[in-house]
Amino acid sequence: MKRLTRSTADRWIAGICGGIGEYLEIDPNVIRVIWVILTVITGFIAGIIIYILLWIILPEGGQVRPVETFGEA
Numbered sequence: 001m002k003r004l005t006r007s008t009a010d011r012w013i014a015g016i017c018g019g020i021g022e023y024l025e026i027d028p029n030v031i032r033v034i035w036v037i038l039t040v041i042t043g044f045i046a047g048i049i050i051y052i053l054l055w056i057i058l059p060e061g062g063q064v065r066p067v068e069t070f071g072e073a
Contacts, residue, residue, distance in 0.1 A: 005061040006054075014055040022061075 007018030010028050017035055021028030039047025 004058060006058045008061045014051075015060065016051055016054045016058065019058060019061060 002023060004023045005019050006015035007022055007028070008015060010018035010021065012018075012032070017031040018028040021031045024031075035047060035051070039051075
């Protein structure tokens, strides 16, 4: 199953647009242009806040949750 993550290979700042591009299987530069246009149209604040929230929420690509094992030393 495909998961939305931040890109570790195609990143300019946090890998958000690269991760969305990988998830949707399109060029991340298209996502970047769309994000910039929407951010400018909405007055910058909304786009910046959404980007920061995604930076906090989305895990970095390749990260997995540690598996807890009981009884192993």
